[in-house]
Amino acid sequence: MNRLFLPYNLTILKTNIILSIFLTALSSVILLAIPTSHTPVFVIIRSFVIWIMTGGFLLSVFYFEITRKNEYYFYYNLGLSKLKLILVTYTLHVIVILPLLFILNYV
Helix, strand or coil, X not given: CHHHHHHHHHHHHXXXXXXXXXXXXXXXXXXXXXXXXXXHHHHHHHHXXXXXXXXXXXXXXXXXXXXXXXXXXXXXXXXXXXXXXXXXXXXXXXXXXXXXXXXXXXX
């Protein structure tokens, strides 16, 4: 059953990483202008983690909805609803990003 989610998850993850890098570059210009006690590397990594968990994921799902809307029929025929696909994909993203959050807090 897990292999059914893999193509969708990989497509969303690739798009999410690309969009999150772009959004981090845009937002880091603003965030680095604000004086803070953290190092610039910490600010950039924290911004990337926030974008990959929120805006990047939502924009990736929206992009998939716009460009590959017909592929949902494939998953629906396999017994997977759109909501289940999105929830499982977000859960897998959380599992991948949580170690990065812990490392970021203790480094």
